Amino acid sequence: MTANADSSISIDTWRDLPAAQQPEYPDPAALRAVTEELASYPPLVFAGECDQLTDRIAEVADGRAFLLQGGDCAEAFDQVGADQIRAKLKTLLQMSAVLTYAAAVPVVKVGRIAGQYSKPRSKPTETRDGVTLPSYRGDSVNGPEFTEEARVPDPERLLRMYHRSAATLNLVRGFATGGYADLHQVHSWNQDFVRNSAAGQRYEALAREIDNALNFMKACRADPAEFQSVEFYASHEALLLAYESALTRTDSRSGKLYDVSGHMVWIGERTRQLDGAHIEFASRVENPIGVKLGPTTTPEDALALIDRLDPDRRPGRLTFITRMGADKIRDRLPTLVEKVTASGARVAWVCDPMHGNTFEAASGHKTRRFDDVLDEVKGFFEVHKGLGTHPGGIHVELTGDDVTECVGGGDEIFVDDLHQRYETACDPRLNRSQSLDLAFLVAEMYRS
Numbered sequence: 001m002t003a004n005a006d007s008s009i010s011i012d013t014w015r016d017l018p019a020a021q022q023p024e025y026p027d028p029a030a031l032r033a034v035t036e037e038l039a040s041y042p043p044l045v046f047a048g049e050c051d052q053l054t055d056r057i058a059e060v061a062d063g064r065a066f067l068l069q070g071g072d073c074a075e076a077f078d079q080v081g082a083d084q085i086r087a088k089l090k091t092l093l094q095m096s097a098v099l100t101y102a103a104a105v106p107v108v109k110v111g112r113i114a115g116q117y118s119k120p121r122s123k124p125t126e127t128r129d130g131v132t133l134p135s136y137r138g139d140s141v142n143g144p145e146f147t148e149e150a151r152v153p154d155p156e157r158l159l160r161m162y163h164r165s166a167a168t169l170n171l172v173r174g175f176a177t178g179g180y181a182d183l184h185q186v187h188s189w190n191q192d193f194v195r196n197s198a199a200g201q202r203y204e205a206l207a208r209e210i211d212n213a214l215n216f217m218k219a220c221r222a223d224p225a226e227f228q229s230v231e232f233y234a235s236h237e238a239l240l241l242a243y244e245s246a247l248t249r250t251d252s253r254s255g256k257l258y259d260v261s262g263h264m265v266w267i268g269e270r271t272r273q274l275d276g277a278h279i280e281f282a283s284r285v286e287n288p289i290g291v292k293l294g295p296t297t298t299p300e301d302a303l304a305l306i307d308r309l310d311p312d313r314r315p316g317r318l319t320f321i322t323r324m325g326a327d328k329i330r331d332r333l334p335t336l337v338e339k340v341t342a343s344g345a346r347v348a349w350v351c352d353p354m355h356g357n358t359f360e361a362a363s364g365h366k367t368r369r370f371d372d373v374l375d376e377v378k379g380f381f382e383v384h385k386g387l388g389t390h391p392g393g394i395h396v397e398l399t400g401d402d403v404t405e406c407v408g409g410g411d412e413i414f415v416d417d418l419h420q421r422y423e424t425a426c427d428p429r430l431n432r433s434q435s436l437d438l439a440f441l442v443a444e445m446y447r448s
């Protein structure tokens, strides 16, 4: 990998285009110094790993695998301790075990992790008690504290994002390949989980079946090395283009550009303008790309995005992450899927059942109902079943901690419970029990 400065292909074409949701740094020279420093840092991931993920997503698009993408809404600098990272990974591993075993489908595991520090906001400012300040845009930009000082965008934060991402990824890689993610540990991932939780008990029963299957295979002298580690990939929203382009490098094997800040990056609903900077940026890098599609997306938008981002129709290159809302998915998704399929393009279709289902509770907490989340996933499966296309995966905001941010679930959280452990830096996440509930229900839908 060589620094982008040496490349004959330019990543900088986005700079001439309108870029939505970018912070206004008070000192452009300070930003320049930071991005120059970032450009001298080693890549966080390798181009070959990105290609491997593209191949895996091609299997998803083809109907041979299921994508599980999940993690924090927004990672926070003070929440990247080993326990928090382990808890997130453990939740994803448990969900993946449920999906693999109960739905009998290979699961491609992708975290919203090691880079998910930047947030697009619906309003540029926030007002409390008559005081108006710039909105919090993620730890990579400014601080969540409601003070004038904290809300000023600080480019030094980009360096902290890089270092936190590197440390997180280092531990995730250790867990993924160093024995922790060994399928034989399927019980131990559940050990600290509330034994009297319905989701925990249901999982325990499934883990026993997996154990039996593993013992049977061992007795047959078949205990593949694949069971001892997992492939785990990192993804985040490519929102701050100054950061993403400073971390874009030329792959020495192919001479092509890769955004080496994560294996997969996605472009959000608020920044996917066809003539905007984000789509231009994404069109220049080779990574697998996700695009969020909200309820106003037209088939023409979707087809134009395919032409811009995947002109060569490379299998696995493009994932459409739909986030329509439970009340709209059955109405809006069919035409999109139909027209895209009719065009001959092969994209992976993934359901984000979180972002179209947010509301504010009377207590002022932003929340989501587990039943709405589930209903959107159900609608997603129904639409794909009706069209004979593949429901390729889910994209969820979750945490491994027992937070009280979304209402409902088997171990029900009530609106009055929200204040108990409401810890998200931005949007409400499913807790571990709700995440497992979702995995079981998705496995049932997939199987049927």
Ligand SMILES: O=C[C@H](O)[C@H](O)COP(=O)(O)O
Residues within 6 Å of the ligand: 073, 119, 120, 121, 122, 123, 426, 427
């Ligand atoms: O996670 C997504 C967005 O950043 C979030 O939904 C924006 O929410 P807001 O309406 O509070 O800005």
Ligand SMILES: C=C(OP(=O)(O)O)C(=O)O
Residues within 6 Å of the ligand: 073, 120, 237, 267, 268, 269, 270, 292, 293, 323, 355
């Ligand atoms: C902001 C996000 O989603 P969307 O672009 O779909 O609103 C997100 O996934 O963090």
